[in-house]
Amino acid sequence: MTKQIKITLVKGVAHATDRQKENVRSLGLHKIGQSVLREDTPVYRGMADKVRHLVNVEEAD
Template sequence: MSKQIKIKLTKGLVHCTARQKENVKSLGLRKIGQTVVRDDTPVYRGMIDKVRHLVTVEEAD
């Protein structure tokens, strides 16, 4: 089984660029405070890196 990470949206998308909004949407996040669990792959890590000021990341159990 691959590692998994928890991604939580901590800030709003009001003053973000369209590209950042699309990245957050692609991660599966819609509302502030929402948390999703995803596989720890380079694809997801790249998307997280682009919006790292909007989300928090931690290892999933």
């Protein structure tokens, strides 16, 4: 079984750059407070790192 991470959108994207908005949407996030589970791969870690001021990332059990 692969490890997963839980990514939660904690701030809005109103004043974010277009690239940051695209990263948030690519992660599957639409509303503040929404969480998604993604595989713990370098791709998803990198996307979350680019918008780390907008999201919280934690290990999922």
